[in-house]
Structure formats: C-alpha cells, structure tokens
C-alpha cells in the first residue's frame with residue numbers, strides 16, 4: 408500500500424512534539440516506508456550519521472560526489488562510514504554524458520553556479536531518490552532565514568516524498584556537544600577554517616566573526632546548492648535572506 412504522507416506527517420509531528428531527535432528518527436524510519444539518508448559528509452554530518460548507525464547501519468546513505476569535492480571530504484566519507492559501521496553508503500555522481508555535454512571543461516561553476524549545482528547535485532539526487540518514500544536531511548533552522556520555520560517532518564511538494572529533518576531545532580552548540588560526547592571524527596577542514604564545506608571551487612575559509620556559511624559561494628547571493636526541491640524546482644535562497 409502506498410505511504411499516506413498526508414496523514415503520517417501530522418501524526419509524527421504530534422507524536423514527537425517533545426521527543427528527542429533520536430526517538431523521533433527511530434520512529435520515523437520505522438513508519439515512513441522506504442527511507443534513505445542524504446549526507447554531504449560535511450562539518451556537522453557525523454551527528455546524524457551516528458544516530459542513523461545506532462538505529463540501522465544498513466539504511467541507505469546517499470553521498471553526492473559532485474566530482475568537485477575536496478579530497479579531504481572524499482577521504483572523510485570513507486573514514487567516518489567505517490568508524491560508524493555504515494554498510495550501505497551509496498555514492499551518487501553526476502551523469503557522465505550530461506557532464507560532457509554541459510560542463511566539458513569543468514568550469515561551469517565560474518559562469519553559472521545555478522546550472523552547475525543542478526547538473527552536479529540536484530539532478531543526480533533526484534534520480535537517486537526515485538523509489539524512496541522519505542529522506543533524512545541534516546538541515547537546521549539556525550542555518551538560514553529560509554530555514555527558520557523548518558519542521559521535523561515536511562512534505563516535499565511536487566514529489567509526494569516526506570523529508571525528515573531530525574536536527575531542525577538543534578543549535579550549533581548542541582551539534583558541537585554531541586560530536587564531543589560521542590568522540591566523533593571531525594572533518595579535517597573544520598580545524599583549518601572551514602565551518603561549512605561544499606565543493607572545492609565554491610568554498611573558502613571563514614574569518615573570525617563571519618557567518619559560518621560565509622565561505623560558501625563567497626561574493627555571490629547564492630546560499631543553497633539547490634538539492635531541496637519544491638514542485639520539482641531546486642530551491643535557493645539569497646545570502647541577504649540568510650541569518
């Protein structure tokens with residue numbers, strides 16, 4: 408029987424109005440049908456990956472390798488997955504023919520970051536999510552004004568999929584405390600001045616006092632990579648809208 412997202416979403420919100428992220432996540436995974444986690448293996452990712460590993464080490468974890476990542480991220484993905492015992496990490500890459508056709512020289516990010524993110528992130532992820540009823544994201548309200556109203560559960564307009572955002576209400580301090588408490592391996596670039604990590608060409612160091620996401624697409628209005636769709640359209644926010 409197909410998943411009835413319209414009834415499950417309010418049920419999960421009601422049942423977990425006051426529960427922990429871990430309790431919410433465990434129950435949501437058991438009730439939301441075919442569920443995958445999507446992870447960038449970035450600066451905060453170890454928290455949610457650790458929670459998932461405690462619940463089901465074989466849950467599909469989709470890792471989008473844009474083929475423009477820092478080598479440190481690729482190495483960290485392997486290290487962290489092994490550390491947590493995750494046994495079903497699936498690396499998602501852009502379509503080779505589409506890359507050849509639309510970004511043959513690998514420099515599209517210089518002229519059009521929107522089209523580059525669509526090609527290297529949004530389209531591969533959308534393909535990978537076909538067949539799933541729900542996906543787990545690491546989005547948090549504090550990251551941007553566009554995420555200020557983020558619920559733990561939401562319907563993805565246009566696809567009918569459910570998005571689970573267990574850390575929606577977590578602060579940066581809670582993330583740090585969880586990483587410490589569980590002695591989780593850190594992304595090596597965090598200590599080198601990168602509190603938010605995306606593709607190498609579009610991520611720069613952040614100076615003391617700057618917003619943690621200031622190093623993403625520095626000098627542009629872009630703040631989102633566009634892997635979050637509404638009505639099949641990648642959603643992006645302007646930097647001016649970000650907290």
Ligand code: SF4
Pocket residue numbers: 473475516519520521523524525527528605606607608609632
């Ligand atoms: Fe391309 Fe930069 Fe987007 Fe990565 S973050 S997909 S390199 S525009």
